[in-house]
Amino acid sequence: MMKQLPLDRLPELFRKISEKKTVIAPIQSAGQVNFGVWTEDSILRLDALKTVKSAKGAFFPQVEDIVRFRMEGKKIDIHPADVLTEEFVIFGVRGCDARSFELLDRVFLSDPVDPFYAARRQHGTVVTLACNEPEETCFCTNFGIDAADPAGDVTCWIAGDVIYFRANTEKGIAFTADLESAENESPVEELKKNITEILKKLPFGALNLTGFDGDHLMERFNDPRWSELARGCLGCGTCTFVCPTCQCYDVRDFDTGSDIQRYRCWDSCMFSDFTLMAHGTNRPTQTERFRQRFMHKLVYFPSNNEGLYSCVGCGRCLEKCPQSIHIINVIKALGVNKDA
């Protein structure tokens, strides 16, 4: 049973929710749309298909304090950071980003469970939004994601000037409880049909991923074309930091003058210091670092997770790579049977 709300009353809904919970939504600031905390003055941009940074930051923030140390002489006091205890709603997540949460779960909720991530997952309600107008950089269809009917605690559709809600989980039922019931669900059905048609036209909608699996690990790893593919790579972290599934992190200490703040922050395997040790690094050139990123997404991760790729086809890397080198290049260049 769906619920509905006129689109122009959405701020009202947000206002009501934000009395008790934080509302995170796609918000425009300094010309760019990113997920941020909604306030009365926020410029809400539900029409923006892709936020620059993905939605993963709601559960796995770019920077997160984990523990604070106070040092006195030879003594150390350890003060672990608090885990999140407040409820929040992340609104307007697209199907691709919603899948990325499931992938992050595989990492952070596998034994041993990460307490900070787990608390955020527990307290967060994910409200997804169907993509009315997928773009040429989208290729979520390759990973079994339905942009017309995304997962999440609640799924929303904007059809005309009405927004429709369908609760999928307990959290979702609680979220939609006070909304009025939709008398007619046919606009949603029509929209879904329409989106499905558009999805068929995606230029990268049907990639051949044969050969990207644990069984072909050595074959993919030893492919001679990696160096050719990586040649233009700048070694920046753009792809990593906009990616919804990249989950590598660094742990660092900051000396505040009175204590030591240990925090973790997103890291990128594209950076030269990623694996640097006192005696050197096992990935000395950009070729190895580049290979690591794509091997992780397309081979190592599926090998450890029943064939599930660590890519959701959001296409952010296609849009943002300064030199236009991205996962499509890799899939097309290295896939087996690509002409078959």
Add this chain to the structure above:
Amino acid sequence: MPDNIIPMLGVVTAIRIDTPDIKTFRVEAVDGGKCFEHMPGQCAMISVPGVGEAMFSITSSPTVKDYQEFSVKKCGCVTEWLHHMDVGQQITIRGPYGRPFPVDTELKGKDLLFIAGGVGLAPLHSVINYVLDNRTDYGAVDIVYGSRSKEDLLDLPEIQSVWADPASKMNVHLTIDREQDGWDGHVGFVPNFVKELDYKPDRTVLVCGPPIMIKFVLEALTEMGFVKTQVYTTMELRMKCGVGKCGRCNIGDKYVCKDGPVFRFDELDELPAEY
């Protein structure tokens, strides 16, 4: 298992100077006793707040009841700091991490051959003492250990007085890289020494040392008729989390911190040679 990100407090209760660049630190919980139980070959993350956190193999055997020891070579920021600290210093520690040597399963009842070079003895030290404390569970035990010089041999007093003691029923073979005054033992590199000792290929081998030594030891063993399923080693790559999440210590689809650090060579064969 303790909380996987937040470390606990440890206190350094003794520091032993082993070689010019290796010290062994004894770590206990603040109110005495071990910080946690471990198995031979497992590691722990030791950190000095403000300096950094690094993974170290636990040198002492689990059979030691009161403390854990870490032999640390001075080579980076954290190790440098550790080398400058005094007894009584608190550090933070979390662990144990990784897959241990299969001391209670595959190694049980086998004739063992330990091959170590330099500070590579540290992770094997734990196994050797575990074997020693459960001596009847294992067959013949041989230890081949080499270093650059006499001074660089780690744990020499213990090797000479305990391991080489006939009561231990272990054969110890030491070697140093170059001739040196006051050294009447073997001179030469470890791989060649192993070949000279001419072991029958029925031993189970545990090897640890610099990568180049491991490479040539493996060649020597293959020449002598050993197969890769008989040889274990322990790996080291940069680590941050220790629990297979931060994503940097992988070799192929395996994480050294979680799926290693102990690997059998046939397992490594199936992985890219990116280490």
Add this chain to the structure above:
Amino acid sequence: MSMNQEWTPKIVAFCCNWCSYAGADLAGSGRMNYPANVKIIRIPCSCRLNPMFVLRAFQRGADGVILCGCHPGDCHYSTGNYYARRRMTVLFSLLDYMGIERGRTRVEWVSAAEGAKFAATMNDFVKTITELGENKKLGDLRCKK
């Protein structure tokens, strides 16, 4: 810093070893008053001042940063302060452009003999910074806990 404590400006003065540092000494031995919240960091020459030093000082809670060097023409290394002059002009201009209050950074030439000028400069700078108030724009929040 607790809330009820009255705020006093923290000033970092980078002083050239060959002139202003000695000038500060002279001010001290001549019992000339300048505020105790001026922290002097000795550098070998005014051109040693890496822009990173200036920003790190602000990060760690400085409210004002002043560079004191030899008068143009008097550099111990003959030309160091000429380079410093250009560099600091460009750097301070950039900080101004980014909206950092103009008065928070300053360059003064103080010789070893000018103890009185040193004291007067510091008094004046502290006054300027006191008027500007606490540095809220370039500080690191983590250092203020």
Add this chain to the structure above:
Amino acid sequence: MQEMIINRLRELLADGEYAGVIGWAQGETPFDRTPNLFNAEGLDQLRYDSFCGSNLSKYLVQQASKTEKKIIALLKPCDCYSFNQLCTEHRIDRNKVYVIGVGCKGKIDVEKIRKAGIKGITGITEDGDLLKIETMYGEKEISRKDVLLEKCLACKGKEHKCADEVLGESEETCSGDKYAAVRRLEAMTAEERFEFWRGELSKCIRCNACRNVCPACSCIKCVFDNPNSGVQNKAAADDFEESLFHIIRAYHVAGRCTDCGECSRVCPQGIPLHLLNRRIIQDVNELYGDYQAGESIGQRHPLTDFTLEDEEPSVIDTRGGGK
């Protein structure tokens, strides 16, 4: 023009005198252009058109030092400045590079087309000043000059300052005063300027793309990569770190920045980083005389130079802007 370039390159590469050519390759979308090294066989993958906005000069630092042979580089007029600057700094050996200046009439910024609300772009064709854009949602049109890269609006001219030969025609695409945006900021109050930069820099994700693409950022080890320096290279843990990074980066390239505009082009968050560099260039020009980094090889830049009569730093108090 692409055909002309490829034909000429075929001639040049035929006798094996050159190790290859640094140019742009066709990527996966119709407008993806990826820098790559080509040999004679790969030349059919080379593209030169309105989408080749990226500056290839920095790739020569690595590539030209790798081989014994000379390497051919395709450089647009603006790329030549960066190339000269890198030669001045001895990061590129001029004798190891054969520079082909390629004509440029301004390059297109696909991001600007997207920002104009055109979605699902599957093809772009040029028809004089008009771009015909095929999209998943029908055909659209947009004026070419409205979607030129920011750097093209500050075009330094059509002359190749270092070319061994020039292929194709160039056109100046400068649109008015390139310091206009800087002046607009200067006219604001300090508070407004601070808010502007705080808003822009708080978007920074510390991907380091601006640094890695910058031809003036050619340090072998960046200070932000050194864990012992006490500054971090990846986490924007605090507002301060973003400011610190961008101030130091802009300042470090002061006097060496040719205003090639790559930093702003690559920024995934669209931070107008060029406005920092341009302000420094403007200051230097006004205070120490007109200077264009990379105009020629061997120039001494204003911040490694001085005159006895230079203005005192207090000049900025009176120069305006300091509201």
